[in-house]
Amino acid sequence: MEEVEFEVVAGTLPTVAILFTHFAPYHIDRIEAAAARLKGRARVLGVECASGEDTYSWEPKRETCEADYLTLFPGRKYEDIGRLERLIAYAEKLRHCEWVLSGIPWSDVDIVALSWRRRAKGRKMVAMSCSKFDDKPRNLVREQVKSKLLQGYSSAIVAGPRQRDYLMFLGFDEADILPGYNTLSVERVRQQAPFEPVAWADRPFTYVGRLVGKKNLPTLLEGYRRYAAAAGKGARRLMLVGDGPLRGELETLAETLGIANCVTFAGATDSAGVSAQLSRALALCLVSTEEQWGNVVNEAVALGIPSITSPNVGAGDALVRSGVSGHVVEPASPESIARAMAATASSEANWVELSRAASEHTWLADAARFADAVEMLVDPENGPAADIERFWQECEVG
Template identity: 55%
Template sequence: MDETPGQHSKLPQVAILFAQFAAYHVDRVEAVARRLKGRAEVLAVEYATTSAVYAWEPAEGIEHARHVTLFPGQSYHDLGKMERYRAAKKALAGADMVCVGVPYSRPDIIALSWRLAAAGKRMVLMTESKFDDFPRRLAREQAKAKLLSPYKAAIVGGLRQRDYLQFLGFGDKPIVPGYDTVGLDRIRAQGGGETVRWEDRDFLFVGRFVAKKNLNVLLAAYARYRELAGAAARRLVLAGDGELADDLKAQAGEGVEFTGFLKAEAVSQQLARALALCLVSTEEQWGLVVNEAAAFGVPSIVSQAVGSRDALVRNGVNGYVVEPQSIESIARAMLALSQSEQAWQRYSDATAERAHLGDTERFADAVEALFDPTSEGASRALKFWQEISEG
C-alpha cells in the first residue's frame, strides 16, 4: 500500500473509492478536499495504478487529499476479489463516510458495502448507470435493488441516473447530482489558449474504437455530410484507438483523419480546435468528453443514449441530439453547424454558458451536501437539479 506523506487528521474522514485514478478522478477528489478543508479529511483511495480497460496515466497532482494506492504498480483486473476486499476494508476502517465509485454489483464491492455499513460507515453510491443503457430484465433489476440496501445516499450524473435509482427502490434517500464532472480549469490550461479561426475547425470524435461508439454509422453520416456540403466540407478527426481500428480505416473515405491514441493534453488541444464534437454512441452512460468540449465552447452532436446530454446539450440551442442509427439526421446536424460562422458562434456561446454544469465544483457540491445538508453546496446541488430540469 502506498500513500502520500502526512499526519492522519482527527477530523471526520470522507473517503472516495475508485478502481483506478485518471486525471478527472484527481480533479474530483481535489475539489472535494479543497471544499471540505478544515471540516473533514478527504481520503482518496484507488485499488491499482493501471487496468486492462483504460490506458490512463498514473494519478498525479493530489495535494489536498490523502492519496492511497492499495496495489501500486499493478493492474486492477489482475487482482483477486478477496485481496481487493481485504485491502479496501483495511484502508477504509477510519472513514466516517465512504463514497464508492466502483460498480456496486461486483462481488467484492457487495461484501465491502455490507461490511462497512455494518461497521457504522455512511455509504454513498456513485453511479452513472441509467435504465436505457441496454435492455433490462425484471428479475435482475429486483436483485439489484437489494444490493443497494447498504447505501444511505447517492451521487449521480443527471436526471436519468436519478430516475434509474428511484426505479430500483432507492426511496427517499438523498440523491444529488454532480458525479460526472471534470476540472474545466485543467482542461482549458491543457488546450493552450490558441485562437482558432472558424474556417480551420473540424469535426472531432474522441474515444475508444469499440462497437458501442457507433463509429461505422458516424463515418457513413460523415460521407453523407460531404455530399451535402460539397467543396465546403470540413474534415472528421477520429482521436483514439481500439479493436475496430482496421475496419474503420477501411471504411473511411476522403476527409477522415485518424490520430491514434492521444494523451490528455493532446486531447484538450484537439478539442480546443474543433468545430463540433461527435458522440453518437448506442450506449453511453455519460460521455465526459462532452464536458471537456464544453470547456472550450465547442458544441456537441450527441445521440439520445449519451447521458451528458441531459445536463450539457440542448437540441437546437447549443448542439444537436440525434437518433444513433439515423445517418441523415447526423449528417444534417453536421451541416447545420458548419455553414454559418454567426450561427456556430451562437451555439458556442450557449455551450460555454452551460459548461459550469460539467465542472468538478458540482461534484464538490454533491459531497458537501451529503456531509453538511445545511451548506451552500447543498443549495447549489438543488439548483443543479433545477437547471437541468428546466433546460
C-alpha cells in the first residue's frame, strides 16, 4: 500500500475521507469498495490515525489499487496520542475534504469536536457505528447529553437495524441513516481460504476472537462439555482461535471440566489464518454477552459456514436465521449452546442445508453494501436506493 502526502488541487474531484484509528483488513475492504464505486466521481482517501493500537494487532496493510491512503501519526500507537494532538491533525489534514466518514467512536471528545468544527465550516461529517442500545446499561442523562453532542454529524452509516434504532433514539432522522458499515470483501475471504476438501466428520466447532470476558467463553466451554458428554465418541472438537488475557484461565477450566483433550487453543492468527480455520469448521460459535456486531460472522457467511450466536451479537440480525442458517442461543444457558451444537452436528444433510442457507446471506455481508451507503451520501441522485431498501428488508424478514 502506497501512502500519499494528501493535498487538494483546485478543480479536482471532491474528496471523501474514511477515517479509522488503525486499519484492519476489513477497513481496507470497505475503503477499496467505496473508491471503486465512486471512481470518476469522487476521490476516496483512507485515513488511519496511527500505525497501531492496544486492543488489536492487525497485520501489515496489503497492496491496494483504488483509494489513496494516509497515516496521520506513522510509527505511533493510537492510545499514546493526546486528544488535542489528534484533533489538530484531523482538522489540518482533512480540512479540504468535502466528506469525512469516521469509524472512530463517534462519542470521543476529539471526534465530537471535529464534527462541530466541520459543521461550522459547512463540511460533512458522517458517523459510522456498530453500537446498539443493548450493548450495556444506559444512563438516561448521559444519553441525553450524548444526543446533544452528536448534532454535529450530518448523517450516519450503521451496521444494521439495532444500530439504526439506537441512533434514532439519540436524535438522528431515520432518512439520514444508511446500512452497510460492518461489511467486508467476500471475495478476499474466499481467496484466502485453502481449496481443500474437508470431510464432514472432521469439522470442529470453531470460535474466533479475543479471549476476553465479554466473549462468554466459560459458558461456551460448559455448553461444549454437555454436548460432548451426550455425543460420546462422536463428539466434534472445539477449536478456539485467538489469544488474550483469559487464555490461562480457560485452559485451566477446560482441564477442570474434563474436556482439555477435546479443546484446541490455536492461538492468534492473521486474516488468512482465520479464513483457513473457518473454511474447515462445522460452525462458528460466538455466544458473547456483548458484541456490537461480530465481523467473523461475515467471514463465516462468506465461506458458507453456519453460526451459533447469542442475541447479543449484532451480526445475527442480518446474517443468522435460527434453525435455517445457524442457531441463536441464550448466552447464559450452557444447555442452549449444547443443544445447538447437537442439532448442527446431527447429520451431514442437515449441515449442508445450514451451509447453503448461510451462503445466501453473502450479499448482506459484502463490502459492496458499504459502497452503496457511501454512494448514496455522495451522489444521492445516482445512488442505489433500491439496494439500501433491500438491506433493511432482508434484515427484517430474513
